[in-house]
Amino acid sequence: xxxxxxxxxxxxxxxxxxxxxxxxxxxxxxxxxxxxxxxxxxxxxxxxxxxxxxxxxxxxxxxxxxxxxxxxxxxxxxxxxxxxxxxxxxxxxxxxxxxxxxxxxxxxxxxxxxxxxxxxxxxxxxxxxxxxxxxxxxxxxxxxxxxxxxxxxxxxxxxxxxxxxxxxxxxxxxxxxxxxxxxxxxxxxxxxxxxxxxxxxxxxxxxxxxxxxxxxxxxxxxxxxxxxxxxxxxxxxxxxxxxxxxxxxxxxxxxxxxxxxxxxxxxxxxxxxxxxxxxxxxxxxxxxxxxxxxxxxxxxxxxxxxxxxxxxxxxxxxxxxxxxxxxxxxxxxxxxxxxxxxxxxxxxxxxxxxxxxxxxxxxxxxxxxxxxxxxxxxxxxxxxxxxxxxxxxxxxxxxxxxxxxxxxxxxx
Amino acid sequence: xxxxxxxxxxxxxxxxxxxxxxxxxxxxxxxxxxxxxxxxxxxxxxxxxxxxxxxxxxxxxxxxxxxxxxxxxxxxxxxxx
Numbered sequence: 313x314x315x316x317x318x319x320x321x322x323x324x325x326x327x328x329x330x331x332x333x334x335x336x337x338x339x340x341x342x343x344x345x346x347x348x349x350x351x352x353x354x355x356x357x358x359x360x361x362x363x364x365x366x367x368x369x370x371x372x373x374x375x376x377x378x379x380x381x382x383x384x385x386x387x388x389x390x391x392x393x394x395x396x397x398x399x400x401x402x403x404x405x406x407x408x409x410x411x412x413x414x415x416x417x418x419x420x421x422x423x424x425x426x427x428x429x430x431x432x433x434x435x436x437x438x439x440x441x442x443x444x445x446x447x448x449x450x451x452x453x454x455x456x457x458x459x460x461x462x463x464x465x466x467x468x469x470x471x472x473x474x475x476x477x478x479x480x481x482x483x484x485x486x487x488x489x490x491x492x493x494x495x496x497x498x499x500x501x502x503x504x505x506x507x508x509x510x511x512x513x514x515x516x517x518x519x520x521x522x523x524x525x526x527x528x529x530x531x532x533x534x535x536x537x538x539x540x541x542x543x544x545x546x547x548x549x550x551x552x553x554x555x556x557x558x559x560x561x562x563x564x565x566x567x568x569x570x571x572x573x574x575x576x577x578x579x580x581x582x583x584x585x586x587x588x589x590x591x592x593x594x595x596x597x598x599x600x601x602x603x604x605x606x607x608x609x610x611x612x613x614x615x616x617x618x619x620x621x622x623x624x625x626x627x628x629x630x631x632x633x634x635x636x637x638x639x640x641x642x643x644x645x646x647x648x649x650x651x652x653x654x655x656x657x658x659x660x661x662x663x664x665x666x667x668x669x670x671x672x673x674x675x676x677x678x679x680x681x682x683x684x685x686x687x688x689x690x691x692x693x694x695x696x697x698x699x700x701x702x703x704x705x706x707x708x709x710x711x712x713x714x715x716x717x718x719x720x721x722x723x724x
Numbered sequence: 725x726x727x728x729x730x731x732x733x734x735x736x737x738x739x740x741x742x743x744x745x746x747x748x749x750x751x752x753x754x755x756x757x758x759x760x761x762x763x764x765x766x767x768x769x770x771x772x773x774x775x776x777x778x779x780x781x782x783x784x785x786x787x788x789x790x791x792x793x794x795x796x797x798x799x800x801x802x803x804x805x
C-alpha cells in the first residue's frame with residue numbers, strides 16, 4: 313500500500329490514575345499497581361475513584377487553567393506530552409493543516425454542577441452564574457483549548473461517543489488524514505468524569521458503582537464478586553501522521569493503525585449487545601485484511617459490571633473461537649473506568665508489548681466468574697509471548713456504541 | 725472601611741483571577757489593563773467576585789470606573805461604607 317495511505321502513531325501523551333507518561337503507565341500495568349483510591353465526592357462522601365496527578369501548569373498558565381476546564385487541562389497536558397514525544401519541530405509545522413480530534417463521554421457536567429452549587433451557596437443569586445460557563449461547556453471545549461494552547465488553526469472538535477470515545481477520536485484522526493484534510497492529527501480521548509458527583513450518583517442509582525474497603529481492589533472486571541464501575545478521569549492523545557511524512561522526518565513509529573470499526577447495538581440505552589460487539593470486532597479485522605488468528609492481543613472494555621462483563625466475555629470468546637493464539641487482557645482493574653479516555657489509554661498500555669513481547673495482565677481477579685471464562689485470558693501475572701504483531705482494542709459505550717481498533721507493530 | 729482596605733480587596737480579587745501576575749508594585753493611577761494581562765472577561769470576573777464575596781453590585785454602565793486601582797477605590801469605597 314502507498315505510504316500516503318498508511319497512518320502511523322508517532323507520539324503518545326497520557327495521564328492515568330497510575331501514571332503520567334507511557335513508561336510509568338506501562339510499568340504499573342505490568343506490576344499490577346492500581347491508581348484507584350478513596351476520594352471525597354461532593355454530597356456523597358468517600359467513594360472509590362481514579363484521579364490523575366499530573367502537573368496542570370507544565371504547559372498552561374494558571375490564568376488559562378482558571379479560565380478553562382479540567383477536561384481542557386487534561387487535553388492540553390496530553391497533547392503537549394505527545395508533541396514532545398513525537399520529536400516534531402513544531403515551529404516548522406503548518407498549523408492550518410493540524411487537526412485536533414478528541415473523543416469524550418460527556419462534557420460540561422463538572423462546570424454546570426459547580427455553577428449550580430455556587431448559586432445554592434449564595435441564596436440562588438443567578439447573577440453569580442459565570443460568564444465563562446458557555447465557552448467552558450460547549451462540546452468542542454477540550455479540543456478547542458488545545459488549539460488555543462498550541463496555536464493550531466486547523467479543524468478541532470470532540471467526538472461524543474460515550475465510553476467508546478478514545479477509539480473514536482483516533483479513528484476520526486485516521487480518516488481526516490486519509491481524506492487529506494490535515495497533515496498531522498492530535499487524536500485520542502479524555503475524561504474528567506470523576507470530578508462530577510452526578511456520574512457517581514447515577515451509577516449508584518443503577519447499582520453499578522464499585523465499592524470495596526480497599527479502593528485498589530474495587531475495580532475488578534471478570535471477578536465473580538465484582539460490584540460495578542470505579543469512575544476515573546484520564547487522557548491519552550496520539551500524534552498521527554501519514555507513514556510517508558513520518559519516514560521523511562525519521563520519526564519513531566509506535567504502531568500503524570490498520571483496521572477499525574464502529575457500529576451500534578440499536579437495542580438498549582445501557583445494556584450491551586454481544587452479537588453487535590462480535591460484528592464490530594470482525595468488521596475491524598476484515599477492514600485490516602487480517603485473519604482472526606492474526607490478532608495477538610485483545611484488550612477488553614471490561615468495566616466490572618455484572619452483565620457488561622458477561623456479555624463481552626461471550627462476545628470475545630465467540631469472535632475468537634477460531635484462534636488458539638489470541639490472548640486477552642483488560643485494564644480497568646488497574647485504573648478504573650476512564651470513560652472517554654478508556655479506549656486510547658488502554659491501547660497505549662498495550663502498545664509497548666510490540667517491543668517487550670509481553671501481555672500485561674488484568675488485575676483484581678480473585679475468583680474468575682465462570683461466565684467470564686475466556687481462553688488465554690491474562691490476569692494477575694504478565695504473559696510473555698515473544699513476538700507480538702497485532703493488538704485489537706475494544707471500547708464500548710452507552711446507547712449501544714461499539715468500537716474496535718487494530719494496530720500493527722511497525723517494521724521497516 | 726478605609727481606602728487601603730478597599731484597595732486590598734480589589735488586589736486580592738485580581739490575584740485570584742490573574743494568578744500568574746505580580747501585583748506587588750501596581751501604580752494606582754495607571755490602567756490595570758496596561759499593567760496586567762487582563763481582558764474584558766477578567767473584568768467580568770472582578771465584578772462577579774465583588775458580588776459573591778462582598779455583596780457589592782457594579783452595574784454594567786459603571787464598569788469603566790474599575791479601570792485603575794485609584795478609580796476602583798473612589799468608586800467602591802461608598803459601597804463598602
